[in-house]
Amino acid sequence: MKKINLISGIAILAMATYTTNVKAVVTADTPAKAGFIQKAERDSTALKVVNDFFDRFKKGATPDELATRFDLNADYFIPGDSKNVPWIGHRNGRAAIRESFRLLKENIDPEKLIFTDILAKGDRVVILGYLESRMKKNNKVIKSEFSIDIVVKNGLITRYHLLEDSFEVSEKAK
Numbered sequence: 001m002k003k004i005n006l007i008s009g010i011a012i013l014a015m016a017t018y019t020t021n022v023k024a025v026v027t028a029d030t031p032a033k034a035g036f037i038q039k040a041e042r043d044s045t046a047l048k049v050v051n052d053f054f055d056r057f058k059k060g061a062t063p064d065e066l067a068t069r070f071d072l073n074a075d076y077f078i079p080g081d082s083k084n085v086p087w088i089g090h091r092n093g094r095a096a097i098r099e100s101f102r103l104l105k106e107n108i109d110p111e112k113l114i115f116t117d118i119l120a121k122g123d124r125v126v127i128l129g130y131l132e133s134r135m136k137k138n139n140k141v142i143k144s145e146f147s148i149d150i151v152v153k154n155g156l157i158t159r160y161h162l163l164e165d166s167f168e169v170s171e172k173a174k
Helices: 010-016 045-058 063-067 094-107 166-173
Strands: 070-078 089-092 108-121 124-135 141-153 156-164
Touching (some): 045 141, 156 166
16 A cells, blocks of 8 residues: 655645646655655646646636536535535536536635645545635635545546535625
């Protein structure tokens, strides 16, 4: 079994400030087995797709452009108060995901996005981080740590599950 080394510190801060060249490094269970850092998954397709998605997101891509990075039957889930926060909830398929991004852009202005750790193995990428967003209707700022579990198959995102402080988001959306 392989272990994932976390990429953190300056490398992640650089990605959060829009560098798209973050890589995952995979090592064996013990130094004796490996003898060196293996780079087999360093340029994984999943990581490239995720980097491309967040690069487009930070450049202000339209909901249509963002949705094209998802499989036609993708599973998209951000749990929380979907009555008060219209862009969250469970959505299936590209059209529903496009609508979520439309509602997100309509309701918030992103202010800060920091990735603290990125873990990549095979077709899965997990991102841990911190975000701040301003609600357009009331000028309140949402501050939340988050994790995103992303699965990529055939060059498209098939699963996108984001966990954040849903209570904070709901309270600031009121």
